Amino acid sequence: MTAPTTVLLTGAAGGVGTLLRASLPSYGYTLRLSDIAPVPGAPEALAVDLQDRAAVREAVRGVDAVVHLGGLSLENTFDRILAANIEGSYNLYEAVRAEGVRRVVFASSNHAVGFVPRPEPGQRKEDLPIETPHRPDTYYGLSKCFGESLASLYADKYGVETVSIRIGSCFARPANTRMLETWLSPADAGRLIHAALTAPDVHHTVVYGISANTRGWWDLAPARALGYQPQDDSEVYAAEVVAEHGELVPGTPEYRYLGGAFTTVEPEES
Ligand code: NAI
Ligand code: 15L
Secondary structure: OOOOOEEEEEOOOOHHHHHHHHHHHHHOOEEEEEEOOOOOOOOOOEEOOOOOHHHHHHHHOOOOEEEEOOOOOOOOOHHHHHHHHHHHHHHHHHHHHHHOOOEEEEEEEHHHHOOOEOOOOOOOOOOEOOOOOOOOOOHHHHHHHHHHHHHHHHHHHHOOEEEEEEEOEEOOOOOOOOHHHHEEOHHHHHHHHHHHHHOOOOOEEEEEEOOOOOOOOEOOHHHHHOOOOOOOOHHHHHHHHHHHHOOOOOOOHHHHEOOHHHHOOOOOOO
8 A cells, every 4th residue: 555644643642542642653644533431641642532523523624544542441340341442443433434534443452352371381283374273362451342343344344454463562672571572572573563564455454563572372374474574572671571570371351352351350340
């Protein structure tokens, strides 16, 4: 696809949004920012609640592509997940369809497949295939399954292209031992989003989004096929992370499942 020039970034005030605001302009993109919360240092950002259909449609008007990060990024009550992530993503795709925007990059999550068992050391025969069936570990993960299916529908029915990225853990550095497997470095996040925005004819493509981690066990071939060339490896942090947190302990959620502690977390009503 011809490189999009103007890209709407939903969820621009969040952690990943803040990282991408720093990196995406260096690839030549002009960013239009939106969030329900104020975006620090960006008074021009649009204050848009994803539940507000008219405001969402206004936000996407005239952009070449959307990077959809906005919504709840952790487990929450079903009603809140329904509003922000499920209805919010529907509103975004309806706006994209109506305004003729051709490409979306959807921030899916590893928690769409969080109940996939993590291989015991020495058991692994192949990396986790992208075709593995959905096994959400939370209402949050369930909303990401919905988002992926929504993207599939809009590709098949309306020709809206999407790359859904099942992001691992996108933070400045791996914060715990599990993240030595799941880390997506800020720089690799920029590389992956750029590949997802520019790869030709993606229809609906689902990829895992992690760095080239020595301890990673998810198949990166689908992301590489888009042109993603990860440059970082969490292993450079391994000694200090393991010294602080220890190795994963057999029997714990982090040891048993891809989604780690999300497999046992309960939503809080307050
Ligand atoms: P975050 O929670 O820091 O940012 C999400 C942003 O969405 C926030 O700024 C929030 O104000 C905004 N938002 C929430 N509800 C909204 C609504 N109704 N309307 C408009 N904006 C709303 O999350 P983070 O870490 O930046 O993640 C970004 C995206 O990537 C999320 O969709 C998350 O699910 C996904 N993701 C992130 C991962 C990570 O490691 N950070 C891993 C996997 C997926
Ligand atoms: C996610 O989907 C969350 O949004 C993020 O905060 C991390 O918890 C990440 O997954 C993870 O699994 O580490």
